[in-house]
Amino acid sequence: MSQEDHTQPLPDITPEDILQRAAIDRSTRLPVLFFFTSAAAWLLAATLLGLVSSIKLVAPGFLGIEWLNYGRSQPAFLNALLYGWAFQAGLGVMVWMMARLCRTELKNPITLVVAGHFWNAGVAAGVIGILSGYGTAMKWLEFPSFAWPILLASYSLIVVWLVVMFGARRTGPVFISQWYLLAACFSFPWIYLTANLFLNVFQQSGVAGPAIAAWYANNVIFLWLVPVGLASSYFIIPKIVGKPIHSYQMASLAFWALVAISPWAGAQALIGGPLPAWIPTIAGGAQVLLLVPVLAVALNHYLTVRGNHKLVELSPSLRFTFFGSIGYVVTSVSAALLGSLTLSRFTSFSFTQDAVAFCGLYMFFTMTMFGAIYFIVPRITGCEWISGSRIRFHFWWSAYACIALCVLLLAAGFSHGAATDTWDSDMENAIIFSKGYLVGQILAWVFLIAANGVFLHHLALMVCNRGRKAGAPTLIHQPAPYDQAELVITTEGAEA
Amino acid sequence: MNSLKHFVLTLGACFAVPTYFMVAAPYAAERNRQTVAYVMEEPGSGKPFDDGAFKGLSYPSAFAGDRKRGEQIYSREGCAQCHTQVIRPDYAGIDQFKKTWGKDQEGKSIVPTRQTVMWDYLHENFGMIGQRRIGPDLANAGYRFTGKVNDFYLYLYAPRVRKAWSNSPAFQHLFITRPVEGQGSANALKLPANLAPAEGLEIVPSSEAIALADYVLGLKRDQALPVSITGAKPKSESK
Numbered sequence: 001m002s003q004e005d006h007t008q009p010l011p012d013i014t015p016e017d018i019l020q021r022a023a024i025d026r027s028t029r030l031p032v033l034f035f036f037t038s039a040a041a042w043l044l045a046a047t048l049l050g051l052v053s054s055i056k057l058v059a060p061g062f063l064g065i066e067w068l069n070y071g072r073s074q075p076a077f078l079n080a081l082l083y084g085w086a087f088q089a090g091l092g093v094m095v096w097m098m099a100r101l102c103r104t105e106l107k108n109p110i111t112l113v114v115a116g117h118f119w120n121a122g123v124a125a126g127v128i129g130i131l132s133g134y135g136t137a138m139k140w141l142e143f144p145s146f147a148w149p150i151l152l153a154s155y156s157l158i159v160v161w162l163v164v165m166f167g168a169r170r171t172g173p174v175f176i177s178q179w180y181l182l183a184a185c186f187s188f189p190w191i192y193l194t195a196n197l198f199l200n201v202f203q204q205s206g207v208a209g210p211a212i213a214a215w216y217a218n219n220v221i222f223l224w225l226v227p228v229g230l231a232s233s234y235f236i237i238p239k240i241v242g243k244p245i246h247s248y249q250m251a252s253l254a255f256w257a258l259v260a261i262s263p264w265a266g267a268q269a270l271i272g273g274p275l276p277a278w279i280p281t282i283a284g285g286a287q288v289l290l291l292v293p294v295l296a297v298a299l300n301h302y303l304t305v306r307g308n309h310k311l312v313e314l315s316p317s318l319r320f321t322f323f324g325s326i327g328y329v330v331t332s333v334s335a336a337l338l339g340s341l342t343l344s345r346f347t348s349f350s351f352t353q354d355a356v357a358f359c360g361l362y363m364f365f366t367m368t369m370f371g372a373i374y375f376i377v378p379r380i381t382g383c384e385w386i387s388g389s390r391i392r393f394h395f396w397w398s399a400y401a402c403i404a405l406c407v408l409l410l411a412a413g414f415s416h417g418a419a420t421d422t423w424d425s426d427m428e429n430a431i432i433f434s435k436g437y438l439v440g441q442i443l444a445w446v447f448l449i450a451a452n453g454v455f456l457h458h459l460a461l462m463v464c465n466r467g468r469k470a471g472a473p474t475l476i477h478q479p480a481p482y483d484q485a486e487l488v489i490t491t492e493g494a495e496a
Numbered sequence: 497m498n499s500l501k502h503f504v505l506t507l508g509a510c511f512a513v514p515t516y517f518m519v520a521a522p523y524a525a526e527r528n529r530q531t532v533a534y535v536m537e538e539p540g541s542g543k544p545f546d547d548g549a550f551k552g553l554s555y556p557s558a559f560a561g562d563r564k565r566g567e568q569i570y571s572r573e574g575c576a577q578c579h580t581q582v583i584r585p586d587y588a589g590i591d592q593f594k595k596t597w598g599k600d601q602e603g604k605s606i607v608p609t610r611q612t613v614m615w616d617y618l619h620e621n622f623g624m625i626g627q628r629r630i631g632p633d634l635a636n637a638g639y640r641f642t643g644k645v646n647d648f649y650l651y652l653y654a655p656r657v658r659k660a661w662s663n664s665p666a667f668q669h670l671f672i673t674r675p676v677e678g679q680g681s682a683n684a685l686k687l688p689a690n691l692a693p694a695e696g697l698e699i700v701p702s703s704e705a706i707a708l709a710d711y712v713l714g715l716k717r718d719q720a721l722p723v724s725i726t727g728a729k730p731k732s733e734s735k
Contacts, residue, residue, distance in 0.1 A: 057630075060655070060665045069665035071574020130574075137576035139627055167500060182500075183507060190511050198523050199622065206526035207614045209622035212519050259507060263514035272588025273625055274612045279522060345589040349580050349629035420629060423593045424603060427632050428661050 020103065021379075027105035028096045029380040031112035033463050035092030036373055038120055040456045042084025043366075047452050049077035051445040057438045067131045075142035076130040081361060082140065082220065083123045083151065087188075088116070089369040090228040091158055094181050096376050097235055098162045101178050102169035108161060115157040122150035138199055138209065139269075140217040145200040152192055159185035176251040180231035183259055187223040191216055191263075207274050211267045215283075218266030221331070221360040222290065226258065229328065229368040230297060233321045236375055237304050240311055240318040246303035254296035261289045268339035271348055284339035294332040301325050314475045316391045317375035323399060324368030330406075331360040345421055351434070352413030355406050362402045370398070370455070377459065378474075383467030385474035386458060392476050394455050401447035408444065412437035529618055531555060532722045546723055555722055559619050559714070562703075566711025567620065569704050573667065580626035581635040581715065585611045591633060599639050599718055609636065609718055615725060616717040631664055638716040641709075646683060648709050649701050654691055670705035673697055 053073040055062045060070065067073075099106050106112070126143030129135060135142040143151075162185050166178065195216035199209055238245055245251055264286035271280045305312065305322065312322045334356050338347050347353065374391065378384050385391060412434040419430035461467065468474070534550035559567075570576065583591045583598075591597060591609070598609030612635055617623035626634075641648040650657060653671055655664035671685070676698045684698040693699050701709070 056665065057663060060663050066665075066667065066669040069574065069667070071577045071665060074577050075574060133572050135572060135574060137571035137574070137622060137624060137626075142574075163500070179503065182503060186504065186507055187511070190515075194515055194519055198519060202523070202527075203621050204527060205523055205622055206529065206620055207617040207623040207625070208519075208522040208526040209620075210625040211522055213622075215518050256506075256510075260510045263511050264518060267518060270625065272584030273582050274614050274616060274623075275522070276525075279518065283518065341588065345584075348584075348589070349626065351628070353628070416630070421590045423590055424595050426596065427630075428659070431630070431661055431663055 021100065024099050024103070024105050025096075025380045027107075027109060028099050030109045031106070031116065032092045032096045032376065032380055034113050034116050035088045035095070036377065037459060037463055038116070039085045039088035039092065039369075040452070040459050042080055042088065042123070044449070044452045044456050046077055046081035046085055047445065047448045049073055049080055051442065051449060053077050054438065054441045054445050058435055058442070066133070072131050072133065072135065075135055076127050078140065078357070079130065079142055080123065080127050083126070083143075084120075086225060086361060086365055086369070087155075088119065089366075089373065090184070090225070091116070091119075091155075093232050093369060093372045093376065094159070094162060094184060094228060096380070097177060097231060097372075098165050098181050101175050101181075101235070102165045104165050104168050104170070106161070106165070112158050112161065115154040118150055118154040119158075122147050122154065125150075136200075138195075139213040140220060141195060141199060141213055145196075148192065148196045148200060152189060152196070155192075156189055159189075175234075176245065176248065176255060177231040177234045179252075179255055180227040180234065183255070184224055184227040184231070187219070187227065187259075191219045191223060210273070211270055211275055211279060214269040215263075215266035217357070218269070218283075218287075218335075219263060221335075221357070222258065222262040222265065225360060225365040226262075226328065229324060229365050232368050232372040233301065233325055236317050236321045236371055237301055237325075239375075240315050241305055241308045243304060243308075246300050250296045250300050254293035254300070257293040257296070258290070261286050261293070265290060265339075268344075269348065269353065271339070271341055271344040280339075284341075287339040288336045290332055291336055294329055298325065298329050314477055316385070316388075316395070316474070316476050317371045319395060319476060320367050320371030320374060322371075323395075324364050324366075324371060327359060327363030327365075327367055327402075331356060331364050334359060334410075346414055346417030348417075350413035350417040350420070351409045351438075352417070355409035355413060358402070358409065359406045363406060367398065367402070370394070373459070377462050378467070381462050381465065381467060383462065383465065383469050384472075386461055386467055388474050388476050390454055390458050391474065394451050394458070395476070397447050397451035397454075401444040401451065404444040404447075405441060408437045408441045412441070526614065526618075529614065531557075531618065532615065532725055534722045535724065547720055550720070550722075555719065555725070556615055556618050561710040561714070562707035563711045563714050565704075566707040566709070566714075567624070569670075569708045570624065570711055571622070573708075576624050576626040578626075578628050578630035578664070579632070579634045580629045581612070581624045581633065581717065582626070583609050583612045583633070583635050583717070594633070596640065597633050598636050599716075601639055610721070612717050613721065613725065615721070631662075634712065634715055635717045636715060638713045641713050645709055645713060646686070648712060649683060649705060650685055650687075652701075652705060652708070653685055653699065654687065657688060657691070667705070670702050670708065671699050672702050673699050 052068050053070055056068065056070040056073060095106065095112065126147035129144035129147065130142050134144040136144070162181065166182060195212055198212050199205055205212060234245060234251065265283050267275070268280045268284035268287055271284070312319050337343060338352060338356060374385065415437070416430045416434040419425065419433045420427070531554040533554045534546035536545060536548065536551055538545045586592055592611060593608055595603035652667045654666055655662040673693050674697065676696055680698050681700045684700050687699070
């Protein structure tokens with residue numbers, strides 16, 4: 001990584017820079033808006049499926065058709081959230097951010113949109129496949145086996161242009177976000193191809209199968225969601241705060257620690273399972289070691305924002321990103337804890353696993369992506385978000401609901417796991433003890449649906465060019481008059 | 497490091513080494529795993545070795561009946577979302593001592609259930625360890641329904657008839673409602689009045705439900721292992 005002096009103040013922006021940025025934004029407009037809108041639509045669909053599956057846990061007869069049985073609606077929800085929303089939101093952010101950071105225009109937006117259609121078709125076919133009873137039992141790979149070549153091919157077709165852009169970048173120091181984005185370009189094809197080759201093509205994996213699936217599911221979080229989310233937060237936090245990253249060396253160290261350690265983790269989900277004991281042991285140890293990059297990233301983010309915490313209150317992008325950064329710490333710490341043998345007797349097969357997965361997918365990644373979308377969309381549409389109060393609603397309802405969901409699922413998991421861990425009771429205690437938390441979970445889903453409905457509507461208005469055409473950037477609150485002078489957020493809004 | 501080539505090579509090394517150890521090597525080990533024959537006499541000494549009841553057999557035995565199809569249905573219906581099939585050793589959970597999770601269905605046994613080993617999943621396309629344990633463990637579910645296959649069908653069709661607190665989905669799409677012919681099917685469900693079909697009709701399991709029953713009733717992952725796997729003499733209770 002480059003060793004340039006990053007403590008210098010940022011250079012002044014010249015008019016050429018502004019024109020060039022506008023040209024880059026225009027070139028990425030079509031694919032990025034396509035990915036964001038289809039992602040937001042999938043997000044709403046996924047939250048609806050999540051609501052159905054959480055109702056099914058306490059009222060299994062709800063709606064009464066076999067398509068929505070928990071065994072089908074739960075994987076359909078998770079796969080829709082992951083491949084429908086998370087991947088497409090991430091791809092939109094990747095395309096825009098790579099173009100901006102490499103200072104190159106995107107040459108072939110149409111190819112990306114076509115590949116994006118194939119991706120959407122693959123996800124839709126996969127979700128319908130699960131719901132209609134053709135899914136598999138492999139964690140986070142439940143799509144019927146025809147879906148994965150479609151997804152892999154369309155993903156590769158998209159990211160190959162990001163690598164090309166990186167190759168054609170204007171020379172100069174490479175920013176940490178670019179390394180993260182590049183890592184995400186390569187990591188997903190690697191883990192997805194590996195997992196699918198072994199599980200869907202070679203087959204007959206016996207007891208190695210669940211270990212491979214657990215390895216894949218963990219690495220989707222730590223080798224794809226985390227790089228994309230961190231690329232976004234390393235970009236947005238310095239932009240809004242107007243300061244460079246506190247320590248570039250620390251950022252670089254955290255990056256290499258993440259990519260070197262993460263691929264070892266995952267199989268700790270099978271502690272006590274019929275595997276050679278070294279597999280879950282090494283995996284659990286790696287999961288704990290992953291706290292090193294987490295600490296470095298969190299400290300770096302904190303020190304960058306320090307002194308400007310007022311901005312977290314005002315800027316939508318920064319507030320979502322900041323929340324997402326906290327989510328990253330929470331996800332990693334709880335994932336490390338759940339890999340411990342002491343806790344695993346209560347947590348291995350209970351809702352706590354869902355809590356951690358949801359924490360990574362939502363509290364960290366989704367919230368970070370919201371921050372990025374609030375940052376990017378005004379720039380590529382040329383108009384401002386319509387109302388700060390809608391963003392405020394979106395933030396608070398999402399934040400409240402995803403914290404509530406994680407806490408409730410953790411509590412449900414521990415009570416379920418502890419009740420199962422007594423020798424003479426059947427499952428009655430476990431089901432009755434966890435029921436209250438699972439009922440509360442339904443309420444949180446309703447909140448999420450409301451928040452995501454508002455978000456989709458707001459985004460659709462922006463895409464249809466019905467945003468505010470002029471004026472200051474939309475902030476969550478209007479700053480009070482007396483401190484306005486110091487709190488002009490120069491880098492928020494369409495102009496910057 | 498500012499060159500794409502170096503970056504890709506370093507990244508590739510970071511990914512490749514753990515992929516070999518965590519994915520490829522365990523897979524290869526499972527793929528090469530063979531059934532193990534029970535040996536009656538220890539080579540050399542000629543002392544009794546495995547239990548005589550297993551003479552001429554290997555562990556595990558091949559899937560019988562429609563079990564392979566049942567396994568597919570088990571996976572397609574998402575049973576593994578809520579049911580595990582693993583008995584963990586005592587340091588990792590209470591599974592070995594859990595009432596009704598082993599051979600003994602009365603909860604009187606003092607013999608712990610054998611923990612599951614890699615050989616137990618040998619004939620499976622994807623070891624059905626499962627993702628959650630919302631319902632009971634099914635590693636030895638075969639004992640629960642031995643000789644009581646109609647109980648299994650009833651659970652599948654209407655889980656709350658027997659256990660009002662159950663939150664299992666009902667799998668009514670795996671059953672057929674048809675007119676009674678002659679004396680009626682031996683497998684026709686005996687349902688309470690509020691669920692019973694109209695007069696002259698009966699509800700019977702479809703071929704999919706029958707295959708699923710074949711699979712679940714065949715789940716007995718506690719058979720005594722050949723000594724060459726365990727490295728110890730089997731407990732005398734298996735005689």
